[in-house]
Amino acid sequence: MSTTNNSSQASASPSRWERLRDSYMWYSFKRDYTAQLCLAVFICMVIAAFASPLLAPTNPYDLSQIDIMSSELPPFWIDGADDRYALGTDAQGRDLWSVVLYGTRVSLLIGFGAVILQALIGVTFGLMAGYLGGRVDTILMRLADIQLSFSTLMVAIVVGALVKATMGSAFYSQYAVMMLILIIGLAEWPQYARTVRASVLAEKNKEYVDAARVMGLRSKRIMFRHVLPNTMSPIFVISTVQIANAIISEAALSFLGLGMPETHPSLGSLIKSGFDYIQSGSWWITLIPGAVLVVLVLSINLLGDWLRDVMNPRLYKG
């Protein structure tokens, strides 16, 4: 395992592509139509979201482009629709198609950001706990246990609520993206830490680690350059699930009013603002962003399922 890894770092990039083409992963991907469809949907959504300033007919952040007179217009297949707004408008008269594009971008940004943060914290702590052992292990894992015994969503809601109450809503709304990345990232790091620790424990007694130690390499180098590459497959597998989780957590926080403000909406805050109008018959304001959210999360989850089947790591259960 270690030798293949070292040679992959040394070799040039074209052979890496050939290796991918010969790999079992590519073989299984070619035969799994669900995975192909999901990847296509996911990539399309990411591109559409990040190209939203080009694709969206209006800019929902620009107040001068919003007309309150055209609020709550239905999407095109219902009588009373306006040609200018294909998917209808929300309660403030914003074009729903534009708002959903921009909202998806915000949701994805927070999802990826939070996962990167929790992976950084979790992988570092997991490596330290697993490799160094002893008191470091006890303290870090006890911390993870305590945090996990509360659900991650609970931690995120409580921290979000307290931060918002402490700093005031105006300040919170202004830095909402950073706040949400921080809150969700801090709430979910134990997932990574436990997974990484479990695979480090399995790796650390192997001969290549002993060899590295005998060569006199420092612990830090062994941890990050030798052990870490061999724990990558479980990290990949949980990363997909964690992105889906982070997007759902963000939506939940926004739905509770602890996330993105309505002037700068994510998918969650669009659902929240639409929910107030569902009793008056304007279901599209809440259900169209909802459907987009479900398709996004579903495609990530199905990709994660496929990845788990292919890589088949021994995931830490419980």
Place this chain on the structure above:
Amino acid sequence: MIAFLIKRLMHAILVMFVISVLAFAIQDNLGDPVQQMVGQSVPESEREAIRERLGLNDPFLVQYVRFAKNAVQGDFGYSYFYREPALEVIARHLPATLELVFAATLIIVLFSVPIGVYSAIKPRSPISRLFMGVSIVGISIPVFLTAIVLIQIFAIGVTVTLFPESTGWGAWLNDFFSTEGNMPSFGRGYDLVNVVGHWDTNLATWNGLQHLVLPAVSLASIMLPLFIRLIRAEMMEVMQSEYVKYARAKGISMRRVYFVHALKNTMLPVITVGGVQIGTMVAYTILTETVFQWPGMGLMFLDAINRADIPLIVTYLMIVGVIFVVTNTIVDLIYGLVNPTVKLTGKPA
């Protein structure tokens, strides 16, 4: 056993201490409770007097020690908004949440075990594949969205005009997919029966049950797919084990092998995960109760946050902490009792 209990107790005390300090540390900056209590016209001198009387001007440590001393005796202070003991407010809201969680758990247990076992026994059958497909969709729908869709379908109603009305089958299909939408989607209803003390139950009357259905199904919808998949995965693993093969080789009836031999060991990890998920359920009650305006602890907590009702927030966090610690301990105990190979004192295996 006793060593294990003491260890858990130390753990619980540590957790509660951390929670109490955290919950208390932010309170200095958490809005101005006096502003919430009095009107606009109350002069500054009067406000200062109230602050002094409530002890809000004391140093942090003094306030914390006072809080901890009282909390141990069950006194969490007065809710600024309700003007009654915070524990009393929680006690009034707790039964609604517990009934919701109970109903959701009932749905989860009733559906997850048979579906999980079936799709493990017959993994290739179309019904199993359907269940698996539905369950991954279920995992991907956030709980509040399930709730909104349920409200739209069963409380507001859907009129389908997709099929041509002129043909007989079109009209029939339109009728078939349209819903009337007469389910209640708001609050606990008027027909509550008082059981004892603060406990008014929804479970005794038809109207009460009707109000309970949509929130309970929403809350269950997030956990159900998880448990179906877990039970299926564990059961399939157990079915590969030597002792199940041996039981089959002995000629024991398949039903007995499935439900007596295999299911027992399937339930072990399910118990552990179940304990962790109870915590997640408490978090999801906040969302479910917000959508359905269900007057339980979750909705009360969100209101308390918006009102900067510090004693109520702190009490809620402490009570939720107790619930988590107690359930985790009970789960560990049960796990140790049903699985004799586990050493409860926690020696490294």
